[in-house]
Amino acid sequence: MTDRYELTMIDAAMRSGTAFRPSVFEAFARRLPGARRYGVVAGTGRFLDRVAEFRFGDAELRFLRDHRIVSAELLDWLADYRFSGDIRGYAEGELYFPGSPILVVEGTFAEAVVLETVALSVLNYDSAVANAATRMTRAAKGRPVAEMGSRRASEESAVAAARAAYIAGFDATSNLAAGARWGIPTMGTAAHSFTLLHDSEAEAFQAQIDVLGVGTTLLVDTYDIEQGIRTAIEVAGTGLGGIRLDSGDLAEVAADARALLDSLGATGTRITVTSDLDEYAIAGLQASPVDAYGVGTSVVTGSGAPAAGMVYKLVARQGDDGAWVGVGKRSEDKASHPGEKVAVRRLEGGVAVEEAVLVTDHRATLDAAAAGGRALQVPLVAGGEIDDRWLGHGGVELARERHAASVEELPVEAHRLARGEPAIPTVFR
Amino acid sequence: MTDRYELTMIDAAMRSGTAFRPSVFEAFARRLPGARRYGVVAGTGRFLDRVAEFRFGDAELRFLRDHRIVSAELLDWLADYRFSGDIRGYAEGELYFPGSPILVVEGTFAEAVVLETVALSVLNYDSAVANAATRMTRAAKGRPVAEMGSRRASEESAVAAARAAYIAGFDATSNLAAGARWGIPTMGTAAHSFTLLHDSEAEAFQAQIDVLGVGTTLLVDTYDIEQGIRTAIEVAGTGLGGIRLDSGDLAEVAADARALLDSLGATGTRITVTSDLDEYAIAGLQASPVDAYGVGTSVVTGSGAPAAGMVYKLVARQGDDGAWVGVGKRSEDKASHPGEKVAVRRLEGGVAVEEAVLVTDHRATLDAAAAGGRALQVPLVAGGEIDDRWLGHGGVELARERHAASVEELPVEAHRLARGEPAIPTVFR
Structure with a gap:
């Protein structure tokens, strides 16, 4: 070096x-x-x-x-x-x-x-x-933010990024090595590949709940978001911990998802959003019914x-x-x-x-x-x-x-x- | 990971x-x-x-x-x-x-x-x-380009960056680990701190030549560039291998440096430039009397x-x-x-x-x-x-x-x- x-x-x-x-x-x-x-x-x-x-x-x-x-x-x-x-x-x-x-x-x-x-x-x-993460933390105004950008940084940078983001106020990371080495809380449930592996979305959700419990977060946008949310609540019941949205216009999608969850009785189910967020996108979602953010590329690359x-x-x-x-x-x-x-x-x-x-x-x-x-x-x-x-x-x-x-x-x-x-x-x- | x-x-x-x-x-x-x-x-x-x-x-x-x-x-x-x-x-x-x-x-x-x-x-x-490096290699149109951005990337990224830049046509790296692990040619002579360590610029140049020979490249812009070049030729003679310029408007500075070197008889002394270069700056120096480029931040961070x-x-x-x-x-x-x-x-x-x-x-x-x-x-x-x-x-x-x-x-x-x-x-x- x-x-x-x-x-x-x-x-x-x-x-x-x-x-x-x-x-x-x-x-x-x-x-x-x-x-x-x-x-x-x-x-x-x-x-x-x-x-x-x-x-x-x-x-x-x-x-x-x-x-x-x-x-x-x-x-x-x-x-x-x-x-x-x-x-x-x-x-x-x-x-x-x-x-x-x-x-x-x-x-x-x-x-x-x-x-x-x-x-x-x-x-x-x-x-x-950390310079990027501190701005995202502030923009989130108390809502939890997780770092999940390991795949957009080289292998050891990913571990360092999880650590730096946590110092600047992030709450958790997807990176297991950062958990093991530095004690950063880790999080993560499933990707689209998990849903696609199964013969139906319902089977995938059931498998995840069997292992992680109904408190887990289900990724509902592999096929059709509305149907995904309905299936999630059918399988998990209204006690489902959370859903994750990873595509589309997040402000609109989050508002629709919240309304649908509430109409299904899942008023306590939390909404996590994760698609290409940076400090500006987080600030833009301030008025949206979002409960948590996952940030990838922009935090590990210093957001510009x-x-x-x-x-x-x-x-x-x-x-x-x-x-x-x-x-x-x-x-x-x-x-x-x-x-x-x-x-x-x-x-x-x-x-x-x-x-x-x-x-x-x-x-x-x-x-x-x-x-x-x-x-x-x-x-x-x-x-x-x-x-x-x-x-x-x-x-x-x-x-x-x-x-x-x-x-x-x-x-x-x-x-x-x-x-x-x-x-x-x-x-x- | x-x-x-x-x-x-x-x-x-x-x-x-x-x-x-x-x-x-x-x-x-x-x-x-x-x-x-x-x-x-x-x-x-x-x-x-x-x-x-x-x-x-x-x-x-x-x-x-x-x-x-x-x-x-x-x-x-x-x-x-x-x-x-x-x-x-x-x-x-x-x-x-x-x-x-x-x-x-x-x-x-x-x-x-x-x-x-x-x-x-x-x-x-x-x-x-590599996406950034290939554009710089092409913009340099055959002039050699060296990667020297290790300090602007995390430790292991720096080694990977030297390797990727070499694959995309760079000629050398400052990073010794990349030389040891991947066989990438390494280069490097001295920083401003070396000149500042000595009681005079002439003493610093003499020390460098004593160890690396007159074929080395002297960094001439610590104090005053014109005086630095004169001192370099006084100490090394007209057979000096090269000078490095790391500040100022490089097109102007390189033209002045070339004219001065030629007037001193150092017509074979090569000019390397190294300050905040990217593919656009390299393209902008095409018509300038520059013999080699050193690129740091922009290549290891993908130039945007x-x-x-x-x-x-x-x-x-x-x-x-x-x-x-x-x-x-x-x-x-x-x-x-x-x-x-x-x-x-x-x-x-x-x-x-x-x-x-x-x-x-x-x-x-x-x-x-x-x-x-x-x-x-x-x-x-x-x-x-x-x-x-x-x-x-x-x-x-x-x-x-x-x-x-x-x-x-x-x-x-x-x-x-x-x-x-x-x-x-x-x-x-």
């Missing part, structure tokens, strides 16, 4: 005697993708797992040697690689804005630069999913913004004299703010008003209260030791709570779905 | 006695994403690897048991799971059109339905990347179409009387063509004119010549045995060749970048 240039840079820096200069890298986003109002940090727990296991094994070293990609000296260094520095950053689930110093990695240049690709791969994908656009940049390093120097690229379109940074979200009456990013001396501590806000960075790794609060199922639950609390602080205009400016300005001080 | 409903369906089908009905599933795309002119099948070799290793281990079975997701009977069946059926499909790298029967999976309902998510995850992601939109549907199954029945969903917006299918690309004078999809009896053989074209499906798995031609590095090279040959057959209008109709019609017979 490494781009070749990371290794060629270390090789060359070893030659020039700069490879082990103490350095600070920062991950941040220059802008919010899709002109959204806020972003959601996701993937931190997964990144920390990657750091813990980041090693160059025999197969990797053999490949690098056989293809003459790196020097013998660097091969020796890679064989012993273990990140021994410090990492702090925004808590997973926290919101971010343009320029927020989301991750701050401190170590030698060599040990920090080699994490560039893996840090960005995790943060850019997981945050892209499939990568969060974060970058990982060297912002400070020591010189040979031991003095720290803030550094940054100077080109107009990609300039960055040199120097190590801390960040606070300034609140007024409990409402966020500003993302304050303070360029500080090396390892300066922050008095968030004095800065008028809530400190945003937390320690993640100290001297190579990973803080295990952020890992596993517990880390996911903490992130989900952090996300919900931070969203509550936002001004109301942050929840407009239309393109626009960030909900609060980022101010560098 | 399984959606929960696959297992609940098998459980219920076991109860109704239909789980082991011989069945045929088909993967196809209802339309081409982004209104493109053709699609590229990618991921087949990766999917076959997944089939080979598709097992339910102790940890998975324990999770399913502890969470009461499936019955004891199904747990026993899953513990022994091994796909024993047949799979045929479009060769990897082949083109596809709406309705092309890209993958045909035949086995019992249970053994075939459980591959649904993994088949679609692989095909939908890898084909989305991050999932290929393929679905996996039951199209035929046996009844209890042993007769095969073609089946399909009937709803208007998602109707599918029932029945097992073979496909032929009809050619006239070597140019593709039609995707002919023939609904056939079970296991009918096809006389492609009689059908007036080239047969598109190849055997992939027979009786659970995977044809290893399609695996590993060899499979990737075959796919790259297949892709290049199939693209050559397309009519010229297939290479328009604008949205439009598929280059050839799909006709069901």
Whole structure:
């Protein structure tokens, strides 16, 4: 999980005697993708797992040697690689804005630069999913939303997507691996193929109810929706848990289905809709008698913004004299703010008003209260030791709570779905 | 890598006695994403690897048991799971059109339905990347294109993306894992952080040349491009292999850079450009003195179409009387063509004119010549045995060749970048 240039840079820096200069890298986003109002940090727990296991094994070293990609000296260094520095950053689930110093990695240049690709791969994908999911969660206004897009993302992305969507407020996933690895609640009943496998729709419904009980959700649109609903209630009785609609104009179909269910006496049977939903479609169904949403493609592909656009940049390093120097690229379109940074979200009456990013001396501590806000960075790794609060199922639950609390602080205009400016300005001080 | 409903369906089908009905599933795309002119099948070799290793281990079975997701009977069946059926499909790298029967999976309902998510995850992601990459390859008109988007895709997606882009004509990748696993050529020299690590740009360039030789490519836009180029030639001499430009208006910057290099006598120094390129930007640089392209975000996220939109549907199954029945969903917006299918690309004078999809009896053989074209499906798995031609590095090279040959057959209008109709019609017979 490494781009070749990371290794060629270390090789060359070893030659020039700069490879082990103490350095600070920062991950941040220059802008919010899709002109959204806020972003959601996701993937931190997964990144920390990657750091813990980041090693160059025999197969990797053999490949690098056989293809003459790196020097013998660097091969020796890679064989012993273990990140021994410090990492702090925004808590997973926290919101971010343009320029927020989301991750701050401190170590030698060599040990920090080699994490560039893996840090960005995790943060850019997981945050892209969370950025989309948070909008869908809000658009659903309390109705449950399930992630069911595994088939529209590559295999491991699917697991990561289920986790990121849950952090951003989704209630469940279809992905069993996400349930097993991260404790995300799983759901799922049947596809059209199950109905088509049977000689009649009634036989398929009966088989499902025999195993899952009448509380299950029946997919009623394989042939004709009206007949499907009638058959479902005939087979299950009026105590049927739910029906799922996966085609047609969902507002119209849901209204007709609700009326029919009610007329059949199935007033408690819930309606789940699942066809090509995104945040706009969910918002458009607000007035419809829909009880739950299932979202696929659009959440796992970031709903139009499939990568969060974060970058990982060297912002400070020591010189040979031991003095720290803030550094940054100077080109107009990609300039960055040199120097190590801390960040606070300034609140007024409990409402966020500003993302304050303070360029500080090396390892300066922050008095968030004095800065008028809530400190945003937390320690993640100290001297190579990973803080295990952020890992596993517990880390996911903490992130989900952090996300919900931070969203509550936002001004109301942050929840407009239309393109626009960030909900609060980022101010560098 | 399984959606929960696959297992609940098998459980219920076991109860109704239909789980082991011989069945045929088909993967196809209802339309081409982004209104493109053709699609590229990618991921087949990766999917076959997944089939080979598709097992339910102790940890998975324990999770399913502890969470009461499936019955004891199904747990026993899953513990022994091994796909024993047949799979045929479009060769990897082949083109596809709406309705092309890209993958045909035949086995019992249970053994075939459980591959649904993994088949679609692989095909939908890898084909989305290949769909974008083939357009970039054509837009580059012979100039080399490298994939360097690992950081904009999740970790394993990054490796799959490098592979898919190579199949669709890219020349190299930054991703070392893709080099090690799939034999894709790797490339990469240095990032801005390498220049910023050093006390001066000249020192950074010297360090890089010391290790990689004067044939290397120097990144010249960290501070000021003109000064960067002058410094590069001062340090490396006029034999410098290349420079890389990663910011600004690339057409303008490349023209200025070429003029300056020539005036300094570095007439053989090549120019690589890399900032936010997609197929449109590459086409726009056709007249510019650019020697090579590096593409990141847009190729790994499918350039606006991050999932290929393929679905996996039951199209035929046996009844209890042993007769095969073609089946399909009937709803208007998602109707599918029932029945097992073979496909032929009809050619006239070597140019593709039609995707002919023939609904056939079970296991009918096809006389492609009689059908007036080239047969598109190849055997992939027979009786659970995977044809290893399609695996590993060899499979990737075959796919790259297949892709290049199939693209050559397309009519010229297939290479328009604008949205439009598929280059050839799909006709069901």
